Amino acid sequence: MVTDVDGNQYIDFICGLAANTLGHNHPVVVNAITDNLSKGLIHSLPTPIEVSTATTLLEVIPGAEMVRFFKTGADANSAAVRLARYATGRDEIMTVGYNGWHDQYMFDTPGVPAVIASLTHRMPLFAPTDEPLILEKIEARGDKLAAVLLSVPYNRELDNAFLQQLREVCTRTGVILVFDEVVTGFRLAPGGAQAYFGVQADLVTLSKGIAAGMPLSAVAGKKALMSKLNELQVSTTFGGEMLSLAVCDAVLKEYQRIEFTKHIAKLGALLKTEVNQIAEQLDTPLRIVGYDAIPMFLFAKDPQTHVKFAIPFLAEMAKRGILLRREVNFICAAHTEAHINQTITAVKESLIAMKEAGLFKPSDVTS
Structure with a gap:
């Protein structure tokens, strides 16, 4: 967890650009x-x-x-x-x-x-x-x-x-x-x-x-x-x-x-499976791709299209206490299954908020 200057707490998936493998202040x-x-x-x-x-x-x-x-x-x-x-x-x-x-x-x-x-x-x-x-x-x-x-x-x-x-x-x-x-x-x-x-x-x-x-x-x-x-x-x-x-x-x-690589792969697999299922059910283009321990949140293969969705998505996730990078993110040893489940819930709420704001079009799902 990280805390900003206003006292807000976030589950951190940036992890010092992957350097904080054990979490903060381990x-x-x-x-x-x-x-x-x-x-x-x-x-x-x-x-x-x-x-x-x-x-x-x-x-x-x-x-x-x-x-x-x-x-x-x-x-x-x-x-x-x-x-x-x-x-x-x-x-x-x-x-x-x-x-x-x-x-x-x-x-x-x-x-x-x-x-x-x-x-x-x-x-x-x-x-x-x-x-x-x-x-x-x-x-x-x-x-x-x-x-x-x-x-x-x-x-x-x-x-x-x-x-x-x-x-x-x-x-x-x-x-x-x-x-x-x-x-x-x-x-x-x-x-x-x-x-x-x-x-x-x-x-x-x-x-x-x-x-x-x-x-x-x-x-x-x-x-x-x-x-x-x-x-x-x-x-x-x-x-x-x-x-x-x-x-x-x-x-x-x-x-x-602590069998570090097994821990982060297990949590990453859970995150990927649940988020992709939710995104598909909501008919949105978000998918987590790549390696389980290095989840990449991707809205589109085209970089400009991806960024168009990633910016409001990151803002919605931050409102819900989740700190993400625009694409590649990282699981660390300090993450728990509870953190992952909280993140999954935040993804669902964020995608729903984006849909209600009219940010997704039918063609976006297949882009």
Whole structure:
């Protein structure tokens, strides 16, 4: 729950943009900070907590043998890109999904030199028809591609067969496959998307849930590849900041203790089933799509049409004590079945209010 400046309380599904996996002010996070605060924040040399946290993390991430800590997901992805370029001797990369704000991902935004666009291939993955285009592009540019960074889409569940094909084509062409698990890490399965789909990436990037709200990110992978980072100018002053590392160590153990991914998937499945049934009964276009633990509230595939309905919907939900994002939302450990049932009731009331206001037309249901 969160409370605004006027004292109104809300069930929070934004969860710090997915970072607050255990909820707000969780005892595990608070205790890890208070118990370690007297030891200092950052020192001149590596500390024992960095080693022990790395060990804990490597026990969770499939196939990982080494890890390097950073502060943000974009940092971790950029380190992975530089490592892939160095290891392959190639310059181009492919991005699938959002991989951060750095120039090589957001090459078509203000302030980025136009020449950057020539080194990045941005590919959509919102529909099954996008899948063969990605595989074909890798085949065509394989001898020039250093890496493919994949952040899974949230509007649908990927098919394992596609990811197996992606793994095979990257192996065949010598392209480094990077799973961007900044969001999906520790949510889809204890070992993330790799464990969920049973597909091994060359590198995995992590943030958000890695430390349940504390600023931390990481790149993990096999020793043969990760050890090459020592030959590069990849550095960050705060990667060894001790409080975030202590929280990470404690949080990863807490995930195992409470079976975190099972909890959030169960609640997400309940939310999806009930909301979709209500929306269909009310003859409205809202549907929850994607992964159970990462519910995406979608009114239409067309972004402008979706936003037209999402804005009044979020306002109606806020009136009823539910805090949502416009599309992708997150279940956390603090959510209970009672919270989900309250949310379901609020969805029904909100959709009815929107219908009574004349916001839906018959054609909207099939858009």
